[in-house]
Amino acid sequence: DVVMTQSPLSLPVTLGQPASISCSSSQSLVLHGGNTHLSWFQQRPGQSPRRLIYKVSARDSGVPDRFSGSGSGTDFTLQISRVEAEDVGVFYCMQGTHWPYTFGQGTKLEIK
Amino acid sequence: QVTLRESGPALVKPTQTLTLTCSFSGFSLTTSGMSVSWIRQPPGKALEWLARIDWDGDKYYSPSLKTRLTISKDTSKNQVVLTMTNMDPVDSATFYCARDCSGDWCSFDYWGQGTLVTVSS
Numbered sequence: 001d002v003v004m005t006q007s008p009l010s011l012p013v014t015l016g017q018p019a020s021i022s023c024s025s026s027q028s029l030v031l032h033g034g035n036t037h038l039s040w041f042q043q044r045p046g047q048s049p050r051r052l053i054y055k056v057s058a059r060d061s062g063v064p065d066r067f068s069g070s071g072s073g074t075d076f077t078l079q080i081s082r083v084e085a086e087d088v089g090v091f092y093c094m095q096g097t098h099w100p101y102t103f104g105q106g107t108k109l110e111i112k
Numbered sequence: 113q114v115t116l117r118e119s120g121p122a123l124v125k126p127t128q129t130l131t132l133t134c135s136f137s138g139f140s141l142t143t144s145g146m147s148v149s150w151i152r153q154p155p156g157k158a159l160e161w162l163a164r165i166d167w168d169g170d171k172y173y174s175p176s177l178k179t180r181l182t183i184s185k186d187t188s189k190n191q192v193v194l195t196m197t198n199m200d201p202v203d204s205a206t207f208y209c210a211r212d213c214s215g216d217w218c219s220f221d222y223w224g225q226g227t228l229v230t231v232s233s
Binding site (some may be wrong): 001006011035037039041048049050051054055058060092094096099100103104105106 | 121158159160161164172173175194209216217219220221223224225226
C-alpha cells in the first residue's frame with residue numbers, strides 16, 4: 001500500500017496567520033496520463049469529512065480561496081493563507097492513484 | 113442535490129457479521145463512471161478506505177480486509193450494502209459511505225453523516 005505521511009500532526013495557529021500542512025507519499029502519485037489523484041479533506045469536530053481540494057490543486061465549490069493545494073510526484077502541500085476560527089479540525093490527504101486508496105494520519109489544526 | 117445516509121446496527125457482538133446500508137439520492141449507480149465507497153474511522157483515529165463498487169458491478173476491496181468484506185448494490189433502491197464478517201472490538205468505528213467515480217471531480221465529493229458501530233459482548 002502507498003503510505004501517506006503528513007506533517008505536522010498538530011498545528012497550533014494564531015487567528016489570521018498562515019498555515020501549511022505537508023503530505024508525502026511512498027510512491028509517485030502521477031499516472032501515465034499525467035493525472036495525479038491527491039485530495040485534501042477537512043473534518044470539523046463531530047462532522048463527516050468534507051473535500052476541499054482534488055487533483056492536487058482544484059478547489060471544491062464553496063471552499064474559501066484562502067485554501068490552496070500544490071505539489072507533484074510524492075510531495076504535496078495544503079496552505080491556508082489566513083486561518084479563521086471555522087478552520088479548526090483535522091485535515092487529511094488521500095491518494096487515489098494506486099489501489100487501495102490510502103489516507104494520511106491527519107493533522108489537527110487548533111487556534112492558539 | 114446529492115445525499116448519502118448510512119444505516120445499520122449501533123452494536124454488534126464479537127464474531128457477528130455487520131451489515132450496513134448506504135442509501136443515496138441525487139445520482140445513479142447506473143450512470144457510467146459512478147461508484148460508491150465505504151470508509152471507516154475508529155474513535156480518535158484516521159480514515160481507512162474499505163471497499164468500492166462501480167456502476168458496472170466491478171468491486172474493489174482493501175487487501176487487509178478483503179476476506180471479511182462484501183459490497184453489493186441495489187440500483188432500483190439506490191442502495192449499496194457492505195457486510196463485514198467476524199467482527200472484533202478493534203473494528204469499532206464510524207462507518208461512512210461516499211460518492212466516488214472514475215473522474216476526480218466527483219471522487220469523495222459527498223459523504224454520509226456516518227454511523228457509529230460498537231463491537232462489544
